[in-house]
Every structure is written in structure tokens, then in C-alpha cells.
Amino acid sequence: MLEIRAAKKTFYRGQPDEKVALDSLDLKLSAGEFGVVIGSNGAGKSSMLNAVSGALVLDSGKILINGDDVTEMPVHKRAARVARVFQDPMKGTAASMTVAENMLLADLRSSSRRLRKGLNAARLAAYKERLSVLGLGLENRLDTRVDLLSGGQRQSLSLIMAVGGEPDVLLLDEHTAALDPRTADIVMQATVRAVDALQLTTLMVTHNMQHAVDFGDSVIMLDAGTVRLEITGEAKKKATVADLVSHFTVKTDRMILAS
Amino acid sequence: MDFLQTTIVSFIGLIPVTLAQSLILAFVVLGIMIPFRMLNFPDLTSEGAFPLGGCVCGVMLAAGVAPFPAVLAAMGVGFLAGCCTAFIHLRFRIHTLLAGILMMTMLYSINLRIMGKSNLSVFGSPTLFDNVPFAQAGFPAAKIVVAGLFGFVVFLLLDRFFKTEKGTAVRAVGANPDMAEAQGINVWAATIGGVGLASAFSATGGALMVQSQGFADVNMGIGILINGLAALMIGEAIIGKKTVLRQLAAPFVGAVVYYQLVSLCLAAGMPPPDLKLATGLFVLAMLALPSLKRTRGSAPARETIRE
Numbered sequence: 001m002l003e004i005r006a007a008k009k010t011f012y013r014g015q016p017d018e019k020v021a022l023d024s025l026d027l028k029l030s031a032g033e034f035g036v037v038i039g040s041n042g043a044g045k046s047s048m049l050n051a052v053s054g055a056l057v058l059d060s061g062k063i064l065i066n067g068d069d070v071t072e073m074p075v076h077k078r079a080a081r082v083a084r085v086f087q088d089p090m091k092g093t094a095a096s097m098t099v100a101e102n103m104l105l106a107d108l109r110s111s112s113r114r115l116r117k118g119l120n121a122a123r124l125a126a127y128k129e130r131l132s133v134l135g136l137g138l139e140n141r142l143d144t145r146v147d148l149l150s151g152g153q154r155q156s157l158s159l160i161m162a163v164g165g166e167p168d169v170l171l172l173d174e175h176t177a178a179l180d181p182r183t184a185d186i187v188m189q190a191t192v193r194a195v196d197a198l199q200l201t202t203l204m205v206t207h208n209m210q211h212a213v214d215f216g217d218s219v220i221m222l223d224a225g226t227v228r229l230e231i232t233g234e235a236k237k238k239a240t241v242a243d244l245v246s247h248f249t250v251k252t253d254r255m256i257l258a259s
Numbered sequence: 260m261d262f263l264q265t266t267i268v269s270f271i272g273l274i275p276v277t278l279a280q281s282l283i284l285a286f287v288v289l290g291i292m293i294p295f296r297m298l299n300f301p302d303l304t305s306e307g308a309f310p311l312g313g314c315v316c317g318v319m320l321a322a323g324v325a326p327f328p329a330v331l332a333a334m335g336v337g338f339l340a341g342c343c344t345a346f347i348h349l350r351f352r353i354h355t356l357l358a359g360i361l362m363m364t365m366l367y368s369i370n371l372r373i374m375g376k377s378n379l380s381v382f383g384s385p386t387l388f389d390n391v392p393f394a395q396a397g398f399p400a401a402k403i404v405v406a407g408l409f410g411f412v413v414f415l416l417l418d419r420f421f422k423t424e425k426g427t428a429v430r431a432v433g434a435n436p437d438m439a440e441a442q443g444i445n446v447w448a449a450t451i452g453g454v455g456l457a458s459a460f461s462a463t464g465g466a467l468m469v470q471s472q473g474f475a476d477v478n479m480g481i482g483i484l485i486n487g488l489a490a491l492m493i494g495e496a497i498i499g500k501k502t503v504l505r506q507l508a509a510p511f512v513g514a515v516v517y518y519q520l521v522s523l524c525l526a527a528g529m530p531p532p533d534l535k536l537a538t539g540l541f542v543l544a545m546l547a548l549p550s551l552k553r554t555r556g557s558a559p560a561r562e563t564i565r566e
Binding site for chain 2: 053075076077079080083084091092093094095096097101104105106108109110113114115116117118119145161
């Protein structure tokens with residue numbers, strides 16, 4: 001369960017280019033709920049995700065995960081509960097390290113790291129199995145450096161790494177936006193499979209209205225740093241791309257094209 | 260022909276001494292490599308940590324402390340110096356290079372304070388090189404055995420460490436700090452610990468050097484950094500840096516080859532004052548090589564597109 005209470009954040013406070021990123025934002029996701037976040041550029045989507053992950057320190061307000069207040073928790077401590085896939089495939093993986101080493105890092109996200117051998121046979125076998133689910137052949141490239149993988153492969157790896165430890169909250173930050181349509185589809189299918197199978201509480205930011213219609217239990221539309229609209233339950237199941245686009249105050253070219 | 264002969268004869272005569280020296284200085288190269296390659300933290304602390312280790316070791320030897328505890332003390336103090344550099348960078352967001360320059364400048368005064376004078380002779384004090392079977396005390400063979408063995412043990416331990424859970428986490432901080440943090444790794448702890456460890460090795464090099472040469476000098480660190488960097492470049496060119504094992508072996512191989520090359524240059528009659536210029540040019544060339552290659556590579560590519 002994820003709860004954001006009256007989150008406020010202002011950048012460049014008191015300066016001419018003052019920008020309110022989050023304006024008393026309230027949001028509640030029940031356990032296992034898959035929320036899709038939409039909104040135009042600058043609506044506060046990334047700020048909200050950063051606030052949940054801990055990368056952004058709030059001016060005021062609270063973040064609760066499964067009822068625990070994590071507002072003051074630094075990123076590396078919160079990582080035990082929050083996993084994230086970034087838009088940029090480069091960001092979520094360590095390029096100069098191997099696929100297996102990246103998997104190891106994610107595997108240890110919520111436990112303490114000790115002075116014992118990292119990549120043992122049992123772990124390698126487990127990683128192989130987990131990667132084989134993707135059907136991209138990554139399971140045979142455990143010793144390959146990640147910078148030799150394609151963007152789609154890297155993003156798929158990031159996804160497997162993120163869902164691996166069954167995090168309390170999974171954050172997907174436009175994680176298919178930088179991929180070609182076919183790869184984006186593979187990554188999206190893998191996402192839905194994992195979220196469904198593990199019943200992960202998920203927050204996915206997307207600019208793809210079709211994704212917002214097709215996936216998730218609820219659509220959360222942000223505008224000017226606050227939740228403008230929340231579509232849940234039956235209404236969400238019936239929603240169409242045109243419905244969603246009609247709620248945007250500023251229709252960007254991208255959205256019109258998507259509809 | 261005469262020139263060649265004298266050059267070769269004097270070079271061969273110098274090989275054992277140079278080898279002993281290079282095995283000691285390999286610790287400094289290691290102390291440069293770890294922040295630079297493993298943590299992506301270009302660091303200049305070694306220029307101050309090397310004499311710091313030497314001064315601490317020298318003072319302790321002069322006070323009658325046994326050689327091994329003296330080296331351990333140097334290591335500990337070096338570790339603290341490295342921690343300070345990393346802390347300055349992390350806390351005040353000062354560039355790593357500037358943090359290192361600040362640290363080595365401050366260490367110069369500290370080193371003088373520790374010794375109370377600029378030069379301290381410890382000739383005649385017991386050293387680590389005294390008790391080697393089959394080798395006469397004070398001769399290169401003993402130094403080669405002790406420094407080589409010590410280096411080999413450090414190499415094996417580091418290779419194991421960087422493959423443990425903790426070691427993998429430290430490498431992740433160097434590879435992608437944001438990702439490391441998102442995977443629950445404490446970037447501060449890993450950086451401070453890693454740079455501290457590296458400086459501890461630089462200080463170890465200083466301590467061994469003092470025991471080897473029989474005196475400590477506050478100026479013994481001048482130019483050590485550029486020498487170490489040159490050695491590292493050579494080592495990486497020979498051994499490579501793709502795996503942890505190779506990356507860790509590069510400083511040792513590089514140090515041995517680099518100091519033999521220097522010795523060869525000196526034997527061939529190169530005036531010692533020119534050495535730093537030559538070393539600097541060499542490092543510059545090694546660092547510039549990738550960008551030169553790229554320019555040359557991209558030109559034909561453009562041609563192909565036009566066709």
C-alpha cells in the first residue's frame with residue numbers, strides 16, 4: 001500500500017523562476033493496485049515518483065508505505081521497499097558490470113551485503129531462470145557486460161531486477177518510452193505478467209494513452225502538481241483513449257496523434 | 260655500438276634495484292587505480308598519502324617501533340587521509356580532483372609536523388627486509404621477495420573482496436551511483452571506505468619505501484602521482500581492464516614495466532631532470548589515444564555514407 005499525504009514541493013522558491021512541482025498532492029494506492037499516471041509535461045509526474053523513491057525531499061507532506069512513514073528515509077534505505085525502472089535504460093543498470101552482477105545488486109536490494117562470495121552457483125541458476133521468462137536470450141548472456149546489450153534488453157533487465165525482490169512499491173517511469181514499438185510491447189507484457197503474478201503495488205507513468213487504457217486498475221491524471229482526476233473500477237474498464245485525452249487542458253501533438 | 264653496450268650493461272645492472280623499487284611503488288599505483296577505475300573518483304590524495312605513510316613509518320621506526328606495526332600505523336593514517344578526501348567531495352560537493360589537491364596540500368604541513376623536520380634518517384633501524392632466508396639483509400633480493408609477496412597477498416585479497424557482495428556493491432557505486440543508491444547501496448559509505456582503502460595502500464607504499472631507502476623525506480611524494488598514472492596506463496595496455504582480475508593485476512604489471520622503462524631511459528643517458536616531462540608526455544599520449552582513434556575512425560564512416 002502506498003499513500004501520499006499533502007505532498008508539497010517548490011523548486012527555486014522565492015526566485016523569479018519559482019516552480020510548484022507538487023501542490024498538496026494526495027494519493028492512495030491499495031495493496032496490489034496498479035495505478036497509471038498520466039498528465040502533460042510539468043504536471044508533477046516525475047516529482048511524485050521521485051518523492052516516493054526518496055530522490056526528492058518534500059517541503060511538507062508525508063509518504064507512507066504499508067502504513068510506515070518513510071518521508072525521512074534516504075533513497076538507499078527506502079530501496080528495500082521501493083524498486084524503480086527509469087525511462088532511460090542507461091540509468092537503471094550498471095553498464096560496465098555484467099548481467100549477473102547487475103542481477104546480484106538487485107537481489108541484495110533489501111538485505112545487507114556481506115563479505116561472502118557474491119555470484120555463487122545457486123544464485124546464477126536462479127538468475128538464469130528469472131531472465132529466461134523474458135524470452136530474449138538474456139539467460140545465456142549472464143557474463144556479458146550490460147553496455148553490450150541493446151536498449152530493450154537493458155530495460156527488460158531493469159524490469160526483472162526491479163520486480164525480483166517483490167518490492168512493496170514498484171515505480172515505472174515511462175519505462176517503455178525510449179523503446180521501439182515491438183520491444184516496448186515485450187517489456188510491457190513482461191511488466192503486466194510480473195505485476196499480476198506478484199500482486200505488486202505499482203505506479204506507472206506513461207504518455208501512451210493506449211497503455212493507460214489497456215493496463216492498470218486506475219488512471220490518475222496529474223495537473224499542476226495535484227491529482228485532477230482519478231478513474232477507477234468500472235469507469236476505468238470502459239475508458240477510451242478519447243475520454244482520457246478530453247481531460248487534458250493542453251492537448252499536445254503527441255496525445256492527439258496517439259488518439 | 261659502444262653506446263649500446265654501455266646502455267645495456269648499466270640497464271641490466273640496475274634491474275634488481277629497479278624491480279625492488281617498482282614492487283614497492285606498485286602499492287601507490289594500486290592506490291591510484293582503485294578510486295580512478297573502481298569508484299570513478301579521480302583522486303590525487305596519493306601524492307600526499309605516500310609521504311604521509313613514509314613519515315609516520317619513519318617516526319615510528321626512529322622511536323624504536325618494530326617495522327611491521329610501523330607499516331600498519333602508516334596504513335591506518337593513510338586510510339584516514341583518503342576518508343577525508345572522499346568526505347570533502349561528498350559533503351561539500353567539491354570536485355574530486357580539487358578535494359585531492361586540498362588534501363595533499365594540507366598533508367604536506369601535517370607530514371612536516373609529524374616528523375618535526377623535513378628529513379629523517381632511519382638508517383640502521385630494523386626493517387621488514389631483514390629476515391628473508393637466503394637473501395642478504397638490505398640487498399635487492401630481500402626487498403623483491405618481501406614487497407612482491409606482500410603485493411601478491413594484497414592482490415589476492417582484493418580480487419576476492421571485489422567479488423563479494425560488499426565488493427560488488429562498491430564497484431556498482433563507481434559504475435552508476437544513482438543506480439547503486441536505488442539498489443539500496445549506501446554511496447557515502449562505499450566511497451569513503453573505498454577511497455580510504457586506496458590511500459591506505461599509497462601510504463603502505465610510502466612506509467615500505469622509507470624502510471627500503473633508510474630515510475623519510477617530506478618531498479618524497481612529489482611526482483609520484485604522474486609516475487603511478489603512467490604505470491597504470493602501461494599495465495592496462497598490457498593486461499587490460501575488462502575483468503576485476505585484470506584490473507587489479509594492471510597496477511602491479513604496470514609498475515614493474517614502467518620503472519624498468521625509466522631505468523632504461525636513464526641508462527641510455529637521458530638527463531634525470533627531463534624524466535617528469537617525458538612521463539607527462541607519455542601519460543598525455545596514453546590518455547589522448549582513444550580520442551585520436553575516434554577521429555580517425557569516423558572519417559571513413561562519413562565517406563561510406565556519402566557513397
